[in-house]
Amino acid sequence: MPPTPGPVTTAAGGPPSRPPMGWNSWDCYGTTVTEEEVLANARFVAEHLLEFGWDTVVVDIDWSDPTAKAHGYNAGAPLCLDEHGRLVPDPGRFPSSAGGAGFAPLAAQVHALGLRFGIHVMRGIPRAAVAADTPVLGAGVGAAALADRTNVCEWNPDMLGLDHSHPGAQAYYDSTLALYAQWGVDFLKADDMLWPYQAADVEAYARAIARSGREIQLSLSPGRDLSLSRLAHLRAHATTWRICDDLWDRWEDVEANFARFARWAPHAGPQGWPDGDMLPLGRIGLRAERGEPRHDRLTPAERRTLVTLWVVARSPLMIGGDLPSSDPATIALFTNADVLAVLEATGNREVLREGPLVLWTAQGDGVGYVAAFNLGTEPLAVALDSLDVDLPARLGRVEELWTGEAVTTSPVTAQEDATRGVAPGSTAVPVTIEPHGAVLLRHTP
The missing domain is CATH 2.60.40.1180 (Golgi alpha-mannosidase II)
Incomplete structure (x- = not known):
């Protein structure tokens, strides 16, 4: 059996010499991915891609929503919460989470494959927790006292902002990270962090990770209009940060990232990795936000361009297609060791x-x-x-x-x-x- 992954380091024990690489459920399953689908992709990664450096599997947004649907979000969704107002997995889609186990059993199965386990999280505190005024662990107050109703995500209805002038806001993030560490989470995709730029939340999340006692990579999204003036702050608090909005299987999306990568790539390295978003390649749109089930609409030349640009710019690489049902030509894009070696080059x-x-x-x-x-x-x-x-x-x-x-x-x-x-x-x-x-x-x- 492959060993459970250890800390993310180079052979010399320092920061990683290449950006994170793995698979993410968003482009193929949107808000609706199931435990069985995550494991099917994790097994594919372990069998076919791990030897090339792909080692992370990420469950994207709305894993706590029993009513999740393709092509959007549900206002007022009955999110699954624990007694402290923290989101927990929907046991209908993630059966191993039943009985308060959370993602620990799924993470253990992913770790047993030699892979790292990641989840998506949203900035702020659930509206449902605020409405119920659930007691926040370590805060001495209920969730309602911590909410900032003036700083709310414009595209997802689940969360309210946190009032960082109240010490309980940090306590809430600390409590969530303690839970994720208990589950065995290795990678966090933290959303609604960069547009507009949420400096207080970025700092609070980084502190909570440091206090969790577990090494966890922090990836910040989305990156619309992200200024290079934020570089020092990003490097101080995150592993990766998005430099664009969501990227889909359209040439115009790929082409637009040439200018962004030209600006950001010289600053990629062990101090942090500018992220051009996921690779929307292979079988996507099965139950995703945009489009119907399809093999991605890029031409073979455009697919090669996308991977080449992301590699030479040293961007994080997260495959968005359902791997077991993607065609061999797509999988071959991810298994060229000579191409992937450019991720460890310098002066890109x-x-x-x-x-x-x-x-x-x-x-x-x-x-x-x-x-x-x-x-x-x-x-x-x-x-x-x-x-x-x-x-x-x-x-x-x-x-x-x-x-x-x-x-x-x-x-x-x-x-x-x-x-x-x-x-x-x-x-x-x-x-x-x-x-x-x-x-x-x-x-x-």
């Missing part, structure tokens, strides 16, 4: 954006990486100047990592004309890129 950055061509570079362990993207609708053939993409003037072996094929390069002499746009003394690296496509090159001296 955009170096050129001109017309449809976008170029990124990064440096690995003795190798150089170049990601070339075509945002246009026609095939693009270009000769890259090696010195323009942080490669040496004279090159060793260059290969394209998605295909594994060698790329034939040619040094440019002073006598040669410059019709290819490559300076004398450099090496020309010819690539042809599909519409909305990408190539990912690795140079080995």
Whole structure:
């Protein structure tokens, strides 16, 4: 049996050298995922993806709502609460949680597969707890005394804000994190935190995690209009933070993240990971917020572009499709070890954006990486100047990592004309890129 996962560290015991990677239920099951579906995906991750670094399984929003439905939320939903106003799983969808067990039995099953277990949480305190004025553990007051009715999520009806001028607000978060630690939670996707920016809640959540006695990664959402001026605060309190709104299987969603990643990727690393949202790839929309059951609507070239950009930008990677029913070509996107190695590169950055061509570079362990993207609708053939993409003037072996094929390069002499746009003394690296496509090159001296 695989061992229960330990703390998230590098081999040397420091912070992780790559961002979190795993599966999340949102894109395929929305608010309605069941225990059986979580376990089916967890088993798939353990059997097929764990060896490539995918090690986290996350139950997304509304796991406490017995009336959860596809395509939205239920106002006034009869959420499952414990005696202290804390959300607990709906035993109808999560049978192992019955009798006050919470997510502990499900987390134990996920851990037994060698994986980490995560859940989604919302900022604030449940309206139902406030209405019942349930006693808050460690606060000395009921939930009604802690509610801030002026700072409420605009898209989800379940929660009220917390009044952080009252010490009981911190006590409430402390009590929830103590419960999650008891369950064995390793990863928290905390929502309604960044738009607008909820600094007090971010800090209170980080304190509660620190007091819980368990190492828990904190992921903040959503990231609409997130300013780089927040970087220091985010690094001080969170593991990952979203830099965009929800991303779906539309090219315009993918393309919009090029500019965001160009701004944020230079700051990705063990101090924290800017997050471009989940990978809406494979079989999605089974009971999700948007659309009907489908294989994602991106073209094969667009799927490769999405994964290439997220990897070269060192974004967290959370697969959104139902893995057991996704096609083998999609699964193959997640099992290319050479591509995933770029997550541990350094200096990852955009170096050129001109017309449809976008170029990124990064440096690995003795190798150089170049990601070339075509945002246009026609095939693009270009000769890259090696010195323009942080490669040496004279090159060793260059290969394209998605295909594994060698790329034939040619040094440019002073006598040669410059019709290819490559300076004398450099090496020309010819690539042809599909519409909305990408190539990912690795140079080995």
